[in-house]
Amino acid sequence: xxxxxxxxxxxxxxxxxxxxxxxxxxxxxxxxxxxxxxxxxxxxxxxxxxxxxxxxxxxxxxxxxxxxxxxxxxxxxxxxxxxxxxxxxxxxxxxxxxxxxxxxxxxxxxxxxxxxxxxxxxxxxxxxxxxxxxxxxxxxxxxxxxxxxxxxxxxxxxxxxxxxxxxxxxxxxxxxxxxxxxxxxxxxxxxxxxxxxxxxxxxxxxxxxxxxxxxxxxxxxxxxxxxxxxxxxxxxxxxxxxxxxxxxxxxxxxxxxxxxxxxxxxxxxxxxxxxxxxxxxxxxxxxxxxxxxxxxxxxxxxxxxxxxxxxxxxxxxxxxxxxxxxxxxxxxxxxxxxxxxxxxxxxxxxxxxxxxxxxxxxxxxxxxxxxxxxxxxxxxxxxxxxxxxxxxxxxxxxxxxxxxxxxxxxxxxxxxxxxx
Amino acid sequence: xxxxxxxxxxxxxxxxxxxxxxxxxxxxxxxxxxxxxxxxxxxxxxxxxxxxxxxxxxxxxxxxxxxxxxxxxxxxxxxxxxxxxxxxxxxxxxxxxxxxxxxxxxxxxxxxxxxxxxxxxxxxxxxxxxxxxxxxxxxxxxxxxxxxxxxxxxxxxxxxxxxxxxxxxxxxxxxxxxxxxxxxxxxxxxxxxxxxxxxxxxxxxxxxxxxxxxxxxxxxxxxxxxxxxxxxxxxxxxxxxxxxxxxxxxxxxxxxxxxxxxxxxxxxxxxxxxxxxxxxxxxxxxxxxxxxxxxxxxxxxxxxxxxxxxxxxxxxxxxxxxxxxxxxxxxxxxxxxxxxxxxxxxxxxxxxxxxxxxxxxxxxxxxxxxxxxxxxxxxxxxxxxxxxxxxxxxxxxxxxxxxxxxxxxxxxxxxxxxxx
Numbered sequence: 001x002x003x004x005x006x007x008x009x010x011x012x013x014x015x016x017x018x019x020x021x022x023x024x025x026x027x028x029x030x031x032x033x034x035x036x037x038x039x040x041x042x043x044x045x046x047x048x049x050x051x052x053x054x055x056x057x058x059x060x061x062x063x064x065x066x067x068x069x070x071x072x073x074x075x076x077x078x079x080x081x082x083x084x085x086x087x088x089x090x091x092x093x094x095x096x097x098x099x100x101x102x103x104x105x106x107x108x109x110x111x112x113x114x115x116x117x118x119x120x121x122x123x124x125x126x127x128x129x130x131x132x133x134x135x136x137x138x139x140x141x142x143x144x145x146x147x148x149x150x151x152x153x154x155x156x157x158x159x160x161x162x163x164x165x166x167x168x169x170x171x172x173x174x175x176x177x178x179x180x181x182x183x184x185x186x187x188x189x190x191x192x193x194x195x196x197x198x199x200x201x202x203x204x205x206x207x208x209x210x211x212x213x214x215x216x217x218x219x220x221x222x223x224x225x226x227x228x229x230x231x232x233x234x235x236x237x238x239x240x241x242x243x244x245x246x247x248x249x250x251x252x253x254x255x256x257x258x259x260x261x262x263x264x265x266x267x268x269x270x271x272x273x274x275x276x277x278x279x280x281x282x283x284x285x286x287x288x289x290x291x292x293x294x295x296x297x298x299x300x301x302x303x304x305x306x307x308x309x310x311x312x313x314x315x316x317x318x319x320x321x322x323x324x325x326x327x328x329x330x331x332x333x334x335x336x337x338x339x340x341x342x343x344x345x346x347x348x349x350x351x352x353x354x355x356x357x358x359x360x361x362x363x364x365x366x367x368x369x370x371x372x373x374x375x376x377x378x379x380x381x382x383x384x385x386x387x388x389x390x391x392x393x394x395x396x397x398x399x400x401x402x403x404x405x406x407x408x409x410x411x412x413x414x415x416x417x418x419x420x
Numbered sequence: 421x422x423x424x425x426x427x428x429x430x431x432x433x434x435x436x437x438x439x440x441x442x443x444x445x446x447x448x449x450x451x452x453x454x455x456x457x458x459x460x461x462x463x464x465x466x467x468x469x470x471x472x473x474x475x476x477x478x479x480x481x482x483x484x485x486x487x488x489x490x491x492x493x494x495x496x497x498x499x500x501x502x503x504x505x506x507x508x509x510x511x512x513x514x515x516x517x518x519x520x521x522x523x524x525x526x527x528x529x530x531x532x533x534x535x536x537x538x539x540x541x542x543x544x545x546x547x548x549x550x551x552x553x554x555x556x557x558x559x560x561x562x563x564x565x566x567x568x569x570x571x572x573x574x575x576x577x578x579x580x581x582x583x584x585x586x587x588x589x590x591x592x593x594x595x596x597x598x599x600x601x602x603x604x605x606x607x608x609x610x611x612x613x614x615x616x617x618x619x620x621x622x623x624x625x626x627x628x629x630x631x632x633x634x635x636x637x638x639x640x641x642x643x644x645x646x647x648x649x650x651x652x653x654x655x656x657x658x659x660x661x662x663x664x665x666x667x668x669x670x671x672x673x674x675x676x677x678x679x680x681x682x683x684x685x686x687x688x689x690x691x692x693x694x695x696x697x698x699x700x701x702x703x704x705x706x707x708x709x710x711x712x713x714x715x716x717x718x719x720x721x722x723x724x725x726x727x728x729x730x731x732x733x734x735x736x737x738x739x740x741x742x743x744x745x746x747x748x749x750x751x752x753x754x755x756x757x758x759x760x761x762x763x764x765x766x767x768x769x770x771x772x773x774x775x776x777x778x779x780x781x782x783x784x785x786x787x788x789x790x791x792x793x794x795x796x797x798x799x800x801x802x803x804x805x806x807x808x809x810x811x812x813x814x815x816x817x818x819x820x821x822x823x824x825x826x827x828x829x830x831x832x833x834x835x836x837x838x839x840x
Contacts (some may be wrong), residue, residue, distance in 0.1 A: 025780045026624040068614055106802055119813055120783065172677040173429065202813050221637065224813045251838035337441065359831050360445045361671040365465055371530055371834025380839065381830075382526055392506065393622050393645045395815040410801075411779050414791025416664040418671035419800070 006184050009193040013148050013200035015178035016121045020146035021093065022176040028095040035091035035138055036175035039084040040170035042162070043373065050160035053130065060128075060154050072129045073155055083134040083162075090138040093384045096402045097144045101189050108345050111413045116406050118144030120202035123194050123222060127208045128152030133162045136205075137180045139385055143405045146179045148201060150194055151184040152208075158392035160184060175398050188215075195220040202403070207388060224401065228391035229315045230260035230343030232373045235332040235358070236276055237349035238269040244370065245348040246280050251372040254287045256390065258317045259391060261366075261376040265312060266323045267332045270296070273325045275302050281323070288411050289319045296325035312339040329354045333361050340364060344373035344392045427607050427612040433620035435570050435598035436541045440566035442596040444538050446547070448515040454593035455511035455558055459504040461589035462554065462582070466500050472581035473550065480548075480574045492549045493575055503582075505553040510558040513804045516822045517564045531833045536826050537565030540622035543642060545616050547628045550571030551580045556625075559805055561590065561683040563825045566599045566701075568621060570614050572778065573606040580604060608635075615640040627808060648811035649735045650680035650763030652793045655752040655778070656696055657769035658689040664790065666700050671792040672766065674707045678737045680809060681764050681796040683787075685732060686743045686821045687752045690716070693745045697721045701743070709739045716745035732759040751772045753781050760784060763811045764793035785811050785818035 002367045006014075012400040042049070060070055106112065120146045131406040133151055140147035151159040163182035171177050183190055195204060195216060206212050206223040216224055234252050236245040252263035268276055273296065281291055281301045292311050293304035304323065311322040312335070326332045329347070336345050346368035348359040355369045366376045376399060378386025383401030390396045396404035426434075462469070473495040480490055505590050519536040526532065542565045546552045553571055560567035571579040583602035591597050603610055615624060615636055626632050626644040636644055653674050656665040672683035688696055693716065701721045703709055712731050713724035724743065731742040732755070746752045749767070766788035767778040775789045786796045797817060798806025803821025810816045816824035 021781070024783070077616065104802065106800070110795060112801060117783075150775060215488070217641065223812065225814070230588075241836070247836060247838050255839055355833075361441070363444070364829060366830045366832060368832045369834065370835040371832055372839050374839040375530060375832065375837065376830075380526070381532060382524065392643060394645070397827055398830050407817055409784060410786045410796075410818050412788045412791055412795065413775075414789065416661070416667060417791040417795065418667050419675055419792050419794035 009183055009190050009197065010200075011195070012181040012183060013121065013123075013197040016146040016148050016181045017200040020118065020120045020177040021179040023141075023146055024120070024144050026144060026340045030174045031095065031144070032091045032140055034141060034170040035087050037173045038134070038138070039087035039091070041165045042080060042087065045161075045165045049080055049158065049161050050075060051167070053158040055157045056155055063154075065154065067138065067289050069128065069154075069381060072127070073158070075130055076160060079131060083131050086131075087138050089386060090142050093142060093402060095142065096406050097327045101408055105215070108417050109415065113411045114408050115411055116157045116403070117409050119405055119407050121146045121148060121200055122405060123148045123150070123197065123201045123204045125150045125191055125194065125204070125206045125208065125212060125216075126152065128155040130155045130162055132207065133159045133182070134166060137163070137166050139387055139402060139405065141175065143402045145405060146181070147182045148183065148194060150183040150191050154367075155183065156186050180247065191215070192219050195222055198222045205387060205405075213296055222369055225388070225396055226390055226392045227388035227405070228260070228343065229246040229341055229386040229392065230262070231233045231264045231313060231315050231339060231341045232261060232344045233265045233267055233336050233340060234263045234346045234348065234373065235273060235326075235329070235336070235353050236269060237332070237351060238271040239348055239351040239354065240272065240277050240348040241350060242272060242279070245276065246283065248346065248348055248372050249280055250283055250287075252374055253284060253289060253321050253373075254319070255374055257319050260315070261373050262317070263373055264314065264316050264322065265339070266321055266328050267335060268297075268323065269332070270325050270327050271283065273297070274300055277323070279385070282366055283323060289321050291321055291323060293323040294325060315341070329357055333358065336362055336364075341391055343389070344376040345369065346371065346373050350387035365389070425706055427613060429603055429610050429617065430620075432603060433541065433543075433614070433617040434599040436566040436568050436601045437620040439538045439596040439598040440538065442542070443561075443599050444564050446564065446595065446686060447455060450594045451515065451561055451564070452511045454490060454561060454590040454595045455507050457589040457593045458554070458558070458586045459507035459511070461585045462500060462507065463506045464544070465581075465585045466497065469500055469578065469581050469585070470495060472577040475577045475816055476575055482588055485574065488547065489574075491520070492547070495550055495578060495787055499551060502543070503551050506551075507558050510562050510805055513562060513822060515562065516826050528837050529835065530775045530837055533831045534828050535831055536823070537829050538797050538828050539825055541566045541568060541620055543568045543570070543617065543621045543624045545570045545611055545614065545624070545626045545628065545632060545636075546572065548575040549581055550575045550578035552627065553579045553602070554586060557583070557586050559807055559822060559825065561595065561599065564820045565825060567615060568603065570611050571604040576604065576606050606822050611635070612639050615642055618642045625807060625825075638707055645808070645816055646810055646812045647808035648680070649761055650682070650762065650811065651684045651733060651735050651759060651761045652681060652762060652764045652766075653685045653687055653756050654683045654766045654768065654793065655687040655746070655749070655756070656689060656692065657749055657752070657767055657771060657774050658691040659771040659774065660692065660768040661770060662692060662696050662699070663695065666703065666791050668766065668790070669700055670707075672794055673704060673741050673796055674739070675792075677739050680735070681793050682737070683793055684734065684736050684742065685754060685759070686741060688717075688743065688744050689752070690745050693717070694720055697743070707739065709741050711741055711743060713743040714745060717743045735761070749777055753778065756782055757783075761811055763809070764788065764796040766791065785809070
């Protein structure tokens with residue numbers, strides 16, 4: 001028999017599991033003191049964080065990484081203060097743990113409480129954005145979870161420096177050592193190993209692009225809370241206030257096009273297409289949007305390119321929009337059902353029955369009447385924080401805040417009941 | 421290119437998906453009428469069901485299947501009436517769909533409702549127990565879900581006959597055709613295919629033994645709601661009312677030993693071991709329980725066999741019990757944390773602080789003070805129905821009733837809000 005070596009991932013996951021047990025019953029005051037201390041420490045150690053980050057940025061430049069990615073990787077005074085501010089905000093949020101979600105008494109006298117408790121250990125895999133290290137650690141800690149962080153390779157020096165500051169500050173506030181773990185091994189195998197640590201990790205939150213999602217789908221044995229893509233639609237129904245529809249559609253496409261809750265397809269009810277399309281298309285074109293329309297759209301707005309079948313299923317995350325003219329709410333719902341990703345869908349209408357039908361029949365995390373799909377967001381929903389946006393149906397759907405990284409247990413109090 | 425053939429599993433899963441869309445907004449009255457009609461039809465077609473079942477039973481006998489399994493496979497008048505009664509009970513339960521779980525208004529005027537909706541299509545894989553066909557179909561239907569049923573091979577004729585009766589009765593009450601689907605292909609490949617139908621199936625509920633669980637863990641891409649095993653403990657703390665402790669422990673082990681919420685390990689606090697162990701062990705031995713104790717247990721009750729390390733982690737599902745003497749609540753919690761399966765754990769105590777500590781620190785779906793672990797059950801909890809008992813932490817934990825086979829969506833009503 002050779003010597004058994006335990007990998008970094010396994011060792012840290014196991015340590016996190018032990019810390020999680022202690023953290024589960026940590027008082028709110030301890031958790032909040034830790035978060036405030038972490039915020040102070042981040043600011044106090046700014047110089048060290050900036051020099052660690054400078055190493056990452058220099059290496060990334062040498063590798064020829066794109067300016068956009070370098071921008072996401074880079075820290076500066078303002079971003080470090082933003083990280084600290086984020087920690088303070090999480091400290092100020094209500095503690096989700098201990099809530100009695102439901103409670104009742106059975107005829108035999110048993111008292112049953114359904115109590116909110118932490119999930120335990122949460123694994124987070126994310127891209128090379130150092131601020132996520134602080135953000136994810138803070139959210140996990142507030143909800144009583146230990147975390148195992150695995151950030152992008154290019155940010156490794158920044159992440160090590162940030163995690164080191166956070167861990168020390170948390171520990172000196174009384175949070176168990178090992179409650180915040182950073183995986184320092186940067187190869188892909190380490191990420192894959194984390195996905196399979198179901199013995200120690202209770203849930204995995206992948207935050208990244210399509211290739212991470214695919215790797216998780218193929219490898220993970222740890223239950224996953226997924227951030228899915230969004231092919232979101234706005235349907236302008238025949239009774240819509242067309243000025244309102246124009247504002248909503250424009251906002252959903254243009255205000256920030258690179259995110260999952262931006263509109264990718266505009267559906268326009270046939271009776272208003274001739275009036276509505278020239279206005280919205282003109283405005284979108286002015287904003288630089290590449291418009292791809294169905295035949296009926298192009299008959300009205302000839303400058304549009306022809307949309308292909310692929311367009312209806314593409315999450316552009318860019319200034320591109322597909323437009324289809326449909327014959328009423330049924331065809332709109334049909335199109336959304338076939339091509340949507342169950343993320344965020346909107347109808348603009350003044351008709352009670354059309355609104356009601358759309359609300360009932362569209363199967364999506366967020367169904368909007370007369371508001372931009374861009375509101376699908378933990379902050380906009382009032383959760384005060386956001387772990388991500390789920391478009392899976394189990395556990396959590398839509399914007400996820402602190403509650404969504406908790407579970408519950410039943411506590412049953414009796415005085416000798418046995419089952420007959 | 422050859423001809424594309426669509427498998428039975430894929431075809432039925434796709435049909436179920438279409439039916440699910442219609443079923444999601446089916447009125448409660450239609451669903452209840454269908455359930456009552458299904459109950460009547462089951463009784464009316466009793467003779468046909470019995471003859472189909474006779475074919476299965478004869479074939480099973482020929483294969484030399486055990487008497488216990490033949491018993492589970494067999495139908496008779498009473499069991500058929502029991503199935504019908506089960507359908508009537510589900511009809512009488514409140515409809516979980518449409519509940520506004522939460523609702524609030526944002527400062528910008530958006531009104532957000534979190535509304536309970538069906539999961540969509542639920543795949544259920546189960547062993548050769550024909551009654552599960554009716555039971556599972558009823559629960560799925562009540563919660564607005566279409567179902568794809570894949571029962572055990574040995575029950576195929578019974579299942580076909582039952583499903584046929586159910587489908588016809590449901591349809592004549594106005595439930596969409598294809599809302600209840602039975603996979604008739606009995607090879608293992610069909611079950612594996614169902615586990616990977618994530619395109620059409622929203623959740624998988626495996627109801628069966630360890631080998632099914634393993635196959636699901638290896639193959640499933642559909643999100644799983646899992647029925648896990650239970651290595652459940654009862655801890656008799658030093659202040660316990662020992663008569664109460666004896667009743668609770670005896671009930672937890674003996675009342676029905678083959679189920680997941682039965683006790684597998686008894687932990688006894690050292691100061692009361694000498695008084696408690698002879699009494700409980702004598703009674704358990706009389707009931708035929710094979711007792712396996714730690715050294716300290718055997719010093720007090722020498723008739724016990726010696727427990728091995730494996731015993732502490734074994735779900736016996738039989739009249740076998742491991743017993744360990746521990747030095748207080750901390751060691752008890754430590755043992756449970758190390759060896760338990762987070763299912764159901766009990767402390768018997770009169771001490772407020774010990775109870776509170778156990779409630780807080782034991783990480784399990786159900787934590788009991790002074791009551792038998794056998795109460796972990798949807799009916800005993802008052803859910804009126806049970807899909808299974810989960811010991812996963814995501815989505816559903818503990819006994820699962822109708823609510824646990826639903827999800828939610830956010831419905832957001834605005835009057836033109838856009839994001840700035």
